[in-house]
Amino acid sequence: MAIQGYNTSPARINKFKGEILKHAVALEVLAKQGRQIALPKNQSETYVARRYVPYNATAGNPNVFFQNVSGDRGTAMANAHLTQEGVTPQADTIVAQDITAVINQYSCLYSFTDKVADLYEDDIPKAMVEQVGERVALVNEMILFGALKACTNVFYSGTGTSIATVNDYLKLANIRKITKAMQANHARPVTNTLKASPNIATQPVESGYVIVCHTDLEPDLRDIAGFIPTSQYASGTPMPNEIGRVERFRFITSPDLPAQLSAGAAIGSTGCQSTLGTSIDVYPYFVFAQDAFSQIALRGKESMSPTFIPAGEKTKSDPHGQRGYAGSIWWKGVMIENNQWMALGYTGVKSL
DSSP states (O other): OOOOOTTTSOOSOOOOOOOOOOOOOOOOSGGGSSEEEEEOTTSOSEEEEEEEEOTTOOSSSTTOSSOSOSSOHHHHHHHTTOOOTTOOOOOOOOEEEEEEEEOEEEEEEEEEEHHHHHHOSSOHHHHHHHHHHHHHHHHHHHHHHHHHTTOSOEEESTTOSSGGGOOSBOOHHHHHHHHHHHHHTTOOOEEEEEOSSSSSOEEEEEEEEEEEEEGGGHHHHHTSTTOEEGGGOSSSOOOTTEEEEETTEEEEEETTSOOBTTOSSBOTTSOBOOSSSSBOOBEEEEEEOTTOEEEEEETTOSSOEEEEEOTTOOOSSSTTOOEEEEEEEEEEEEEESOGGGEEEEEEBOBOO
């Protein structure tokens, strides 16, 4: 007796159109720190900010009022201001310090044909528009990642004095050393952060020095004595991607701050991770105080200027309207306002 089986007659399609699966999306952590500055249009590509150096500080060391000399420096400063009866004191001048930043133009662009728009089973133009927004966020984060690594206030884990000699994972002593140096430079704890919106606006947060690092550092941070996870905060709202705090430090993590693989010292008995199996993977991390850096955008284009040209629009360059485009173009600059009000650290992580 004949029976019709599943493969008796080949199916014409034999596939079920499943759902569109979720994909990885970049996290914005650096982009939510610092100040936002709107550069007026038609005012040059270079932004110049200025500060006046306090009394007894120098342009090279603008945050410290007592220079490295022997003796009772506090009393010496007070005595320098003693006046004599009837004698006009000697006049002083003030020193200006200019900080400059150049904004650059960035863009991304996707293209599709009219056949894709008209006949393809998925809404490719819509998916491209979604990808544009996510890509802009990632590029902005990498712009900041690169610019902030120009900070001159650099620290290394272990006994390291360079990236190539980093030989330990992050410990509380490393962070305390950084904060001690920042506090000596009158660095104030962060009290507000940028809102998650295209506008230039901030929201208050609980006071603390913010440490932004790769998610691979999270196990090491949780092993630090006194670590308090966000779930145990007595009050206040954690910042986005914040995992916890120790003493005055608040930790924010992201998988989008890549390590330099096998860039440190030899693994030896350090117990540190090495992806390539020879030397320690070195992770950069940032410590921020208030007013450490600024993000600069062109006024009127603070977020981005999106582009969407649907297929079917006939132009001189595309007389049949066979191509469509989705993309964005925007201006951005980054300015480190005060190198001593932030720090750049390099560290290994434990091998798990």
